[in-house]
Amino acid sequence: MRFKKQKRHRKAVRFYTTCFGFREPFKVLCDGTFVHHLLSNQILPADAALAKVLGGRVKVFTTRCVLLELKALGPSYSKAFEAASNLSTARCDHEIRKHAVTCIMEVIGKSNAEHFFVATQDTDLKKQLQEIPGVPLIFGLRNALFMEQPTALERQFVKSSEEKRSHISEVELNLLQKVTKDDEEETEITNEDGDLVGKNSEMQVLEKKKKKRGNLNDLKDRPQFKRKKTKGPNPLSCLKKKKKVDPNQHPVSEKKADDNTTKRTRKRKRARKTKTTAETGTP
Template identity: 30%
Template sequence: MRQKRAKSYRKQLLVYHHTFKFREPYQVIVDDQIVTASNESSFDLTKGLERTLQAEVKVMSTQCCMQALYELGNQDAIYMAKQFERRRCNHNPKDPKTPIECIESIVDIKGENKHRYIVASQDVHIRRKLRRIPGVPLVHISRSVMVMEPLSDASARVSKRKEISKLYEGLNSSKKIKSKPAETKKEPEEEDKKPKQRGPRGPKGPNPLSMKKRKRETKKEVTNNKPKEEGNPNGRKRRRKHSSKSKSDSKEVDTEEKTSKAEVPESSLVED
């Protein structure tokens, strides 16, 4: 499959995904004609559908389509159709309907594709009828190549209307107003479930990275902080003087006295 075609198919599937809520794996209903065409051209139907839709696929067929294949008598086509999942159409097997009526009754439910089916059919009349229903992707084989039809006018109209409604929806839209009372009722229940706080939190401390580092105490400060000894206010120990120093001090005192006596005048001594 070419890149441009794959890109266009991806865009179409995104529209079906967002507007009509299609989900993987996609349910694909197959009619009797596409089964016979793929059998004649030896085309693998399931792989071709996965390649075009770029997703997982559930291939399904109805009892009325199987009855049409039995009437043709092509055993290879019947064997291929038996491998697919059977979708109940609730039609009487003794009085089966045509594939057009059967597929239309399954897909068209009150003007909507309720079960989100993708229809793979070679019949032009089936495709022409299903184009009137919005949200029905159509697939067919053209020259041994599986082709997905572009969006029909009905489905494009619905998607455009939905996009415009999304643009003009505001805060006071009807959907949001209805959902408000339900939210208010749920609030106390949610509060009860939450664990209660133990107590009020105090003020946060300063950032430790912004604070200055504490200075380490030097040796001098450590010595000054030591307790002082009793009897010494300065906290210093008294050192004992050496005996030699004391003797020298006493000699100096004696010499000073002698000199003082010698300096006294004789007249003062006579008067006395």
């Protein structure tokens, strides 16, 4: 049962996010009856319980008129007043305190521009909010929180808005008529002096359109880049040409070998003086 409940809630949240533009963190507007229900059934902390229902981050709000109403109810609602005073306050712009139902209805407006989830236990407030498309409702049942499924009115509103988007608007229709009128004026034939001769026949107009289409097809068929021309072979991949050798001419290596054999190095001999000659001093 718990899995089925989470699945229903996830499906409803997805409906409001895709069709009405709700985004995280989800804003939840609470009235005094919902705050009192949370405290009496020990559903705390409130933001964690609401985040579990919606499956995302949550910001909890209330209004100044709701706080003043809880304060006026006396000591039996003192704990609810203290808990509600810790919440963020949504702007209601009421100098004089109004009833909580009227205050919340004015904050929501005709289209719920602020994208509020409304959490309440008041049945009259629920009925009034169900007539406005794009206002998801949250309520408590004992120690559990539930989210109401989208109504038939909301589903019909989404379907009609999608159909309007698919149809052509009046501005687009006027532009289309203007373009067709310009095309009809272009079919008129004028002579060299500029005088109007007549109008083209339907066959001529069709031929012109075919020619235009043919020109467009030619442009499409043309290559959008330069074709590579055939080039010569890569010089790095080619072998070098061999030099022709004369049969009468000796190779260089043989010549070098002959030179090495013919040339002989002669060492210079030095005359050494003997010890006797050195002692006598004779040359």
